[in-house]
Amino acid sequence: MSDEIRSVRQAAIVLGALALLASAAGSASASRCAFEAQGEGRVAGIIDARSFRLQDGREVRLAGIEPVLREGASSQVLAKILANRDVTLRGEDDTPDRYGRQDAFVFVTSSESSVQEELLDQGEAFVSATVTDKECATALIAAEAAARRAKRGLWADPAVIKNTESPGDILTGIGRFTLVEGKVLSVRQAGTTTYLNFGRNWTRDFAVTISRRASAGFEAAGILPKSFENRRIRVRGFVEAHGGPRIDVLRVGQIELLGGN
Template identity: 30%
Template sequence: MTRVVDGETIILDDGKAVRLIGALAPRARDANAAAGGWPPELDTIKALSDLVLAKKIKLAFAGRRTDRYGRTLAHVFLADRGQQDWVQGTLLANGYARAYGLPDSFACARELLAHEAEAQRKRLGLWSNGVYRTFPADHASELMKLRGKYVRVTGKVVSVGRTKSATYLNFSNDWQSDFTVRIGKKVLAANVTFDHSLDSLTGKTVVLRGWIERRNGPMIDIADPSQIDVPEAPDAPANVSERNSISPNPIQPVRLPADPI
């Protein structure tokens, strides 16, 4: 490992750029701050540097291998001292990143969300910063200001609408201007049980995650079922992986996922 570019990109000895899929690092643009001056971003870069610089690593792949910039998409594991600490899990469990995925690249989503939930519960790292709070679905004007940003939104589903191309979760009766969630037919076809469960969401409070787009009002386009969480649902995120009880580093390392990639 030769260099850390930012909180989610590393450069290997052979010059290959690797993007840590599944762990979204804070960026100055999250808070409309000046580049290079956003403390959560700097904290994550330091944490990642402490974890991987001058260390041997292993890469694991599932789904897409590259992003649109040609970077390798991988889960990264430290291979030093006979251990295989999971870098993404470690960043999430310590509040240095948020769980996310890209289309065709949501491997270990449940594990990633479980580690994020642990940090959120303890208000670690970025979870003590109001910029990363969960936004109410009924504040459409506030959500519209977040266009292009990755956020968490919570609200009660007023209705579920279906068309030939997609299913929509509506959070008010004015679906043309208020917050909406869209799930395209490709996602529905690949997740039949999830598709069948959507009609039962009417009247339930859910938590969504994704990038805010503008489709009439603010909207999140769902690429994977893991982007929708029903807090009272019995199918909760997986338990976090086993963690070291003692570490000389203040960053608590996380071991391999329970379900290997």
């Protein structure tokens, strides 16, 4: 068996694992994101689609998800879930970010599911691919997939996942967290960066960039970036413009190998 074929199979196993485990995660009664408790409090107000303030003044930011940028909609959904509720904050680290906010998985008292899972299940958020715990990431992907299948919330829009054949459409989302699907035409190395190219014109077509540091994560997972050539993938991340639209991949979880070529 060649190294490339072996790498493709490894990619299917590693990147497809979350999807294969989705049904099992969805049927679990307790959240897979129930990390160590990092505090409690009562919600005093909603700041935005993924942040809120407790009565003691602490500001909390929902970890592991990216909100849907629809005017007021997600903030209203979050308010319905959290307004004046007692919550428990859970996470692997309670260190505030540079804005003084505490990133956490949030549980309304007596609920076994996190607020993140509830928002994902309603189609009001994307999984951010920043969660390093495999079981928690599996649960979040399961909730997102369930909403996508049922066309709930954002998934009612068939254009929510962008197509690499329409780079102009992708460019409208510069600076936004976006999901993009397409077939990788070629994989090229330039300096310390690996490029997954979806077209032949770098000034116009979509591409994924993987730095040397990020490549080490793929290698640790048994995946060669070259194995994505001529494969269909779904990539999630923030869109940038460098000639054509780009997404910089920092973690293995940002790329999902899709079925078929």
